[in-house]
Amino acid sequence: MQFNDLINGFPVLTVTGLTQGAIYALVALGYTLVYGVLRLINFAHSDVFMIGTFGAIWTWSAFGFDANSPRPSLGEALGLIALAIVVAALLCGFFAMLVEVTAYRPLRARNAPPLAFLITAIGASFVLSEGMGAFTNRRQFGVPAMLPTDPVVNLGGWSLTPLQISTLVVAVVAMVALDWFVRRTRFGRGIRAVAQDSNTAALMGVNKNRVILLVFLIGGLMAGVAAVMSDMKAASTRFNVGFLIGLKAFAAAVLGGIGNLRGAALGGILLGLVENYGSAVFGTNFRDFIGFLVLILLLMFRPTGLLGESLGRARA
Amino acid sequence: MTDVRTRWRDFRHGVSQRWDRLPKASRIGIVLVFVVFLYALPNKGFYEYLGLPLGEYIPLYTTRNDMATVLFQCGYYILLGLGLNIVVGYAGLLDLGFFGFFAVGAYTVATLTSPQSKIFTEYNWLESPWPWLAALPLAIALSFAAGVILGFPVLRLRGDYLAIVTLGFAEMIRIVAQQNDWIFNGDRGIPNIGRPPGNNADGSPIFQFDAKPYYWLILTVIIGMVFLIRNLVRSRVGRAWIAIREDEDAAELMGVPTYKFKIWAFAMGAGIGGFSGALWAGQIGFVNASTFKLEQSILVLAAVLLGGAGNIFGAILGGFLVIYVPEWLRSVGDVFGLPEQVRIAGEPYDISATNLRYLFFGIILIVVMIFRPQGLWPNRRRAAELKDREKEAMVGA
Numbered sequence: 172m173q174f175n176d177l178i179n180g181f182p183v184l185t186v187t188g189l190t191q192g193a194i195y196a197l198v199a200l201g202y203t204l205v206y207g208v209l210r211l212i213n214f215a216h217s218d219v220f221m222i223g224t225f226g227a228i229w230t231w232s233a234f235g236f237d238a239n240s241p242r243p244s245l246g247e248a249l250g251l252i253a254l255a256i257v258v259a260a261l262l263c264g265f266f267a268m269l270v271e272v273t274a275y276r277p278l279r280a281r282n283a284p285p286l287a288f289l290i291t292a293i294g295a296s297f298v299l300s301e302g303m304g305a306f307t308n309r310r311q312f313g314v315p316a317m318l319p320t321d322p323v324v325n326l327g328g329w330s331l332t333p334l335q336i337s338t339l340v341v342a343v344v345a346m347v348a349l350d351w352f353v354r355r356t357r358f359g360r361g362i363r364a365v366a367q368d369s370n371t372a373a374l375m376g377v378n379k380n381r382v383i384l385l386v387f388l389i390g391g392l393m394a395g396v397a398a399v400m401s402d403m404k405a406a407s408t409r410f411n412v413g414f415l416i417g418l419k420a421f422a423a424a425v426l427g428g429i430g431n432l433r434g435a436a437l438g439g440i441l442l443g444l445v446e447n448y449g450s451a452v453f454g455t456n457f458r459d460f461i462g463f464l465v466l467i468l469l470l471m472f473r474p475t476g477l478l479g480e481s482l483g484r485a486r487a
Numbered sequence: 488m489t490d491v492r493t494r495w496r497d498f499r500h501g502v503s504q505r506w507d508r509l510p511k512a513s514r515i516g517i518v519l520v521f522v523v524f525l526y527a528l529p530n531k532g533f534y535e536y537l538g539l540p541l542g543e544y545i546p547l548y549t550t551r552n553d554m555a556t557v558l559f560q561c562g563y564y565i566l567l568g569l570g571l572n573i574v575v576g577y578a579g580l581l582d583l584g585f586f587g588f589f590a591v592g593a594y595t596v597a598t599l600t601s602p603q604s605k606i607f608t609e610y611n612w613l614e615s616p617w618p619w620l621a622a623l624p625l626a627i628a629l630s631f632a633a634g635v636i637l638g639f640p641v642l643r644l645r646g647d648y649l650a651i652v653t654l655g656f657a658e659m660i661r662i663v664a665q666q667n668d669w670i671f672n673g674d675r676g677i678p679n680i681g682r683p684p685g686n687n688a689d690g691s692p693i694f695q696f697d698a699k700p701y702y703w704l705i706l707t708v709i710i711g712m713v714f715l716i717r718n719l720v721r722s723r724v725g726r727a728w729i730a731i732r733e734d735e736d737a738a739e740l741m742g743v744p745t746y747k748f749k750i751w752a753f754a755m756g757a758g759i760g761g762f763s764g765a766l767w768a769g770q771i772g773f774v775n776a777s778t779f780k781l782e783q784s785i786l787v788l789a790a791v792l793l794g795g796a797g798n799i800f801g802a803i804l805g806g807f808l809v810i811y812v813p814e815w816l817r818s819v820g821d822v823f824g825l826p827e828q829v830r831i832a833g834e835p836y837d838i839s840a841t842n843l844r845y846l847f848f849g850i851i852l853i854v855v856m857i858f859r860p861q862g863l864w865p866n867r868r869r870a871a872e873l874k875d876r877e878k879e880a881m882v883g884a
Contacts, residue, residue: 463659467656
């Protein structure tokens with residue numbers, strides 16, 4: 172136990188925790204949206220995220236940037252990042268919808284039991300990750316350097332690198348946009364209606380299948396955004412990179428109250444922070460241990476997560 | 488398509504009706520013959536004697552691994568599936584971290600029976616390594632206890648919250664096992680784990696590197712376990728579990744102490760999982776932390792649900808298929824002489840069946856679930872319920 176590390180490194184730990192948490196939160200939104208509407212743990216979401224990490228790398232390599240190329244100028248880098256975000260988000264959105272159409276919709280048409288969805292989710296996850304593994308020869312791909320690494324803000328012990336700033340800004344923008352979309356637009360109203368009571372919503376003229384497809388699309392878009400940020404943070408990617416982040420993001424979604432959008436955001440950031448503080452105190456080996464420990468302890472006292480479930484009805 | 492499906496349904500119906508009408512003696516006889524067949528299965532001579540074509544490559548034989556090894560692996564997965572079937576299939580509790588209990592069983596045996604375990608080399612807690620057979624009951628008891636200890640706090644949760652907590656628990660066990668300086672020795676692991684006892688007529692130990700005796704051992708254990716679980720689910724306990732699965736609140740109102748029986752289900756399942764772990768550790772002889780990945784828990788769950796939750800034989804079928812199909816896919820390339828590699832734009836791609844086996848397995852999972860959402864061999868009562876649901880869906884559409 173090194174509490175000194177925690178106290179001395181508190182600013183750094185907080186900032187890195189926030190950035191990691193922002194990535195968790197973006198992926199968690201995909202889990203929570205699908206869960207809120209379908210009551211289904213979309214296991215394939217982590218692999219959709221993984222495809223996004225490759226989408227970003229392919230975009231950059233199309234412009235001639237690989238792991239060894241020199242850092243582009245700041246303006247260029249921002250443009251490339253924005254482009255990668257668009258490409259990765261669209262790619263993830265497409266694959267998320269593909270999973271919905273091939274693995275979940277046929278089961279819904281037959282009114283299959285909930286556990287059957289879990290198996291097709293696992294199957295879809297295998298197909299995506301193993302397919303990508305075969306397609307990339309299971310190699311590890313380096314991420315080209317984009318943003319300068321020197322901190323730009325320095326206040327006392329607090330410093331922020333451009334990557335951390337851009338991750339936080341992008342995540343906040345994406346989350347605010349999503350929140351606005353779900354609360355204020357017609358499509359968002361459809362999502363909330365289907366989440367509350369899908370049959371009644373269908374009777375009121377909501378096209379259920381279209382709403383569900385939309386939910387998968389949005390989840391995929393968020394995962395794509397997260398994938399680009401995570402690429403630049405981790406500096407490399409592989410076909411199985413989604414697994415751990417997906418697991419953490421799912422935990423984050425549960426932590427905040429699964430089915431609750433703001434809960435997922437809160438849960439992700441909280442998980443990122445707790446992991447970082449915890450690994451300073453107990454050693455980095457226990458990073459994942461602490462995340463789950465906090466999750467389990469929290470669920471003992473608040474069985475439906477921090478903010479509870481609000482997208483859908485109360486649990487039966 | 489529809490025609491094939493109706494005919495297949497009629498055929499299945501016919502078979503199951505004929506089976507029910509058979510006198511008990513012939514039913515027992517058929518089962519006995521099948522059991523004998525299972526014991527004979529790993530003998531390669533058995534196939535050669537039959538004179539099947541294709542020389543060494545019999546279509547269902549696995550070429551990359553010895554058939555007995557594959558069957559043993561199927562065996563410990565079947566045992567895991569039987570344990571998880573109690574939790575998921577009968578009591579209806581979604582457990583995503585079942586492999587954690589397997590790890591508890593395997594590590595108990597490993598630390599107690601290996602002379603290289605830190606218990607003896609560093610901590611000197613015990614004088615000398617235990618024999619495998621002595622460690623086995625302790626392994627089962629400890630994983631049972633782990634089930635109870637985990638069950639007390641988490642079984643107040645329901646549905647998907649339970650899923651993530653159990654998943655977290657399995658991860659935590661793995662992370663603890665990964666610490667190099669602790670008793671479990673991390674990824675360097677514990678070698679030289681004790682083996683089951685017994686000698687051949689010539690004095691050499693039965694349980695050596697040949698996988699066949701282990702397969703026969705685990706087959707015997709499975710058969711015993713089937714009888715045990717069958718009787719258990721027909722007792723008051725089993726009826727309570729099914730009541731909880733169908734409607735927990737109604738069961739509680741009818742006077743079933745649901746919390747108590749959920750812990751029972753959890754602990755029974757955990758004990759069987761630990762048993763499987765102990766057997767596995769005895770065969771493989773080496774345990775390290777990276778064996779207990781989360782993918783394994785998910786694979787066990789896939790086994791139970793693929794086979795058909797709530798049916799013992801469904802769980803057995805599922806456990807068998809989950810190991811056997813990917814293993815068999817590895818051999819397919821050898822049998823049919825498929826290419827191993829293709830070059831696209833100068834880049835070599837490995838397209839061997841070995842490399843793609845989990846891709847195909849994923850596709851199989853999706854396709855099977857779309858056509859048989861209740862699993863391949865479901866419990867009859869559950870299948871009837873699902874038929875009602877399907878009818879509802881048709882009326883609704």
